[in-house]
Amino acid sequence: MNNAPGTGVPRTALAAIPIAVMLFALSQTAGAQALANQSVDDRLNMLMRVVDEQQKQINSLEQQVVNLEMSQRGRGLSGPATGPDGTTVAEQPGADGLPVPLPPLAQVSPGAPAPGSATGTATGVPVTPPTPDESSNSSGATAGGLPAASDGSGAGAVGQTQKAAQPVRTQSEEAVAQQQNAALFAHSLTFDWGISDTYYDRRQLQLSGFLALDAIFLGNINLGETKSHQVMADLDTRYGLTDRISVDVDVPYIYRHSNFIVGGAGGAANTLSDASANSSDIGDVNFGIYYQFLKETNNLPDLVGSLRIKAPTGSSPFGIKLQQVDADNTNLVAPSKLPTGTGFWNITAGMSVLKTYDPVVLFGSLSYTYNVARSFADISSVEGQTEPATVKLGDIVQFGGGVALAFSDKDSASISYTMALEPESETKAPGSSYSKVPGSETAAAALNFGLNHVVNKHLTINGSVSVGLTPDAPNFVVGVRFPYTF
Numbered sequence: 001m002n003n004a005p006g007t008g009v010p011r012t013a014l015a016a017i018p019i020a021v022m023l024f025a026l027s028q029t030a031g032a033q034a035l036a037n038q039s040v041d042d043r044l045n046m047l048m049r050v051v052d053e054q055q056k057q058i059n060s061l062e063q064q065v066v067n068l069e070m071s072q073r074g075r076g077l078s079g080p081a082t083g084p085d086g087t088t089v090a091e092q093p094g095a096d097g098l099p100v101p102l103p104p105l106a107q108v109s110p111g112a113p114a115p116g117s118a119t120g121t122a123t124g125v126p127v128t129p130p131t132p133d134e135s136s137n138s139s140g141a142t143a144g145g146l147p148a149a150s151d152g153s154g155a156g157a158v159g160q161t162q163k164a165a166q167p168v169r170t171q172s173e174e175a176v177a178q179q180q181n182a183a184l185f186a187h188s189l190t191f192d193w194g195i196s197d198t199y200y201d202r203r204q205l206q207l208s209g210f211l212a213l214d215a216i217f218l219g220n221i222n223l224g225e226t227k228s229h230q231v232m233a234d235l236d237t238r239y240g241l242t243d244r245i246s247v248d249v250d251v252p253y254i255y256r257h258s259n260f261i262v263g264g265a266g267g268a269a270n271t272l273s274d275a276s277a278n279s280s281d282i283g284d285v286n287f288g289i290y291y292q293f294l295k296e297t298n299n300l301p302d303l304v305g306s307l308r309i310k311a312p313t314g315s316s317p318f319g320i321k322l323q324q325v326d327a328d329n330t331n332l333v334a335p336s337k338l339p340t341g342t343g344f345w346n347i348t349a350g351m352s353v354l355k356t357y358d359p360v361v362l363f364g365s366l367s368y369t370y371n372v373a374r375s376f377a378d379i380s381s382v383e384g385q386t387e388p389a390t391v392k393l394g395d396i397v398q399f400g401g402g403v404a405l406a407f408s409d410k411d412s413a414s415i416s417y418t419m420a421l422e423p424e425s426e427t428k429a430p431g432s433s434y435s436k437v438p439g440s441e442t443a444a445a446a447l448n449f450g451l452n453h454v455v456n457k458h459l460t461i462n463g464s465v466s467v468g469l470t471p472d473a474p475n476f477v478v479g480v481r482f483p484y485t486f
Contacts, residue, residue: 186240186243187240187241187242188239188240188485188486189237189238189239189485189486190237190238190239190483190484190485190486191235191236191237191483191484192235192236192237192238192481192482192483192484193233193234193235193236193481193482193483193484194233194234194236194462194479194480194481194482195231195232195233195479195480196231196232196477196478196479196480197229197230197231197477197478197479198229198230198231198232198474198476198477199227199228199229199230199474199475199476199477200226200227200228200230200474200475201225201226201227201228201475202225202226202228202471203224203225224260224261224262224263224331225260225261225262226258226259226260226261227258227259227261228256228257228258228259229256229257229258230254230255230256231254231255231256232252232253232254232255232283233252233253234250234251234252234253234283235250235251236248236249236250237249237250243292244291244292244295245289245290245291245292246289246290247287247288247289247290248287248288248290249285249286249287250285250286250287251282251285252282252283252284252285253280253281253282253283254280254281254282254283254314254340255278255279255280256277256278256279256280256338256339256340257276257277257278257338258276258277258278258334258338259274259275259276260274260275260276260277260332260333260334261273261274262274262331262332263331273326273328273332274332275325275326275332275334276334277334277335277336277337277338278338279315279337279338279339279340280340281314281315281340282313282314282340283313283314283340283341284310284311284312284313284314284341284342285310285311285313286308286309286310286311287308287309288306288307288308288309288348289306289307290304290305290306291304291305291306292304293305296354296355296356301353301354301355301362302352302353302354302355303351303352303353304351304352304353304354305349305350305351306348306349306350306351306352306367307347307348307349307350308347308348308350309345309346309347309348310342310345310346310347310348311345312341312342312343312344312345312374313341314339314340314341314342314343315337315339315340315341316339316341316342316343316376317339317341317342317343318343318376318378318379318391319376319377319378319379319380320335320336320337320338320339320381321335321336321380321381321382321383322334322335322336322381322382322383323335323336323383335381342393343374343376343391344371344372344374344391344393345371345372345374346369346370346371346372346393347369347370347372348367348368348369348370349367349368350365350366350367350368351365351366351367352364352365352366353365358406359405359406359407360403360404360405360406361403361404361405361406361412361414362401362402362403363401363402363403363404363416364399364400364401364402365398365399365400365401366398366399367396367397367398367399368395368396368397368398369395369396369397369398370395371392371393371394371395371396373390373391373392374390374391375388375389375390375391376388376389376390376391379391379427387429388429388430389427389428389429389430390427390428390434391425391426391427391428392425392426392427392428392434393422393425394422394423394424394425394426394440394441395422395423396420396421396422397420397421398418398419398420398421399418399419400416400417400418400419401416401417402414402415402416402417402448403415403416404450404452409454410453410454410455411451411452411453411454412451412452413449413450413451413452414448414449414450414451414452415447415448415449415450416447416448416450417445417446417447417448418445418446418448419443419444419445420442420443420444420445421442421443422441422442422443422444423441424436424437424438424440424441425437425440442472443470443472444468444470444472444473445468445469445470445473446466446467446468446469446473446474446477447466447467447469448464448465448466448467449464449465449466449467450462450463450464450465451463451464457485458484458485458486459482459483459484459485460482460483461480461481461482462480462481462482462483463479463480464477464478464479464480464481465477465478466478
């Protein structure tokens, strides 16, 4: 083998370098001619590929030269070093006095200008900067191969950063969020059908008589009991107008059954008699609008405001007469029918908050319900008696909070507490002022348990059980809902 004088490097290796340089120049010339008939996007993409391939070839040649030099001096290499991109690069020289090998040429990222040239490509071929319309291809990618922004602003990287800052919810956590916010912030339609059974069991002491000398009660003392089931099936239709505004309308249908039990049959307090009443009709239709003030991020929760209006489409409880249904027991009276609505318009303004700490979801809500006063031709329950009046129900303040735990991507469980406070109602006869109705103030508290299962991307099953904690709350409410999103 012939070596170059004074170097110890084979002449064949040194001869390979000019040949490589010449091939490099020829490939550049051929590439520049081929670029003439191509679009700006194709030219840039092809040039980037050419640059990458040429850079790998130069790195390989440089490594071969270094290996030959080290071999001539008796310092063989243990193995080729590789760079972060997997290409072979020269090993850094030690303190042996060897010359530092040439560094690799700068890698140019797709779509970035070459070093030292603001308008040229990595190969030095000048190009005209593409216009916004030309810079995106049919697949939504820019000329440099980067994904274009979906809003057309060109700030794809910024949008991706903002999206990444939002916590990613599992399907079960998203089901909890939609259940608690009762809103749909997307251009989607959801039919949420549900059925529930509300059970009441009320016992009260009934006194029929009078006090003698303000100390002795003369008359009958009976224990009355009312057992009631209210089965409601409703369809809540929700639609997301924008990513922050949602509307819905809920149409319920109600079946009610009540059983009234009173002692005193045949004049004996321990002898019971009972009567039943049934009714079914449409309930109070309500509709609402929701606005998402804050979208959940790593530091901020979801904050959703709502405004709901309920119309008195169900049958009113006022003017329903009580009838004696057992001739042998004058204490037993029952209504001729059962109401399926409140008889009032009301407006509810609320705010709900939700924060995800995977796998835990925390939520809470606060609302205020204003009951609009309404005049009725008759509010008396006594047969043969008419009593016109204006009635104003107390405004309701309701608050609550809870936590949900996602067991898996499709299943979660929740527990929450709710409290509703309603002051005394008021009535006003024509020509007089309002007077309070004794005993009409209520405080209803309940403990709620829920299970959610995501069947698929369209259907979710939400089961719930609510247990009353105060006498004004129902004994229990059992329900299941099937929201289906198109």
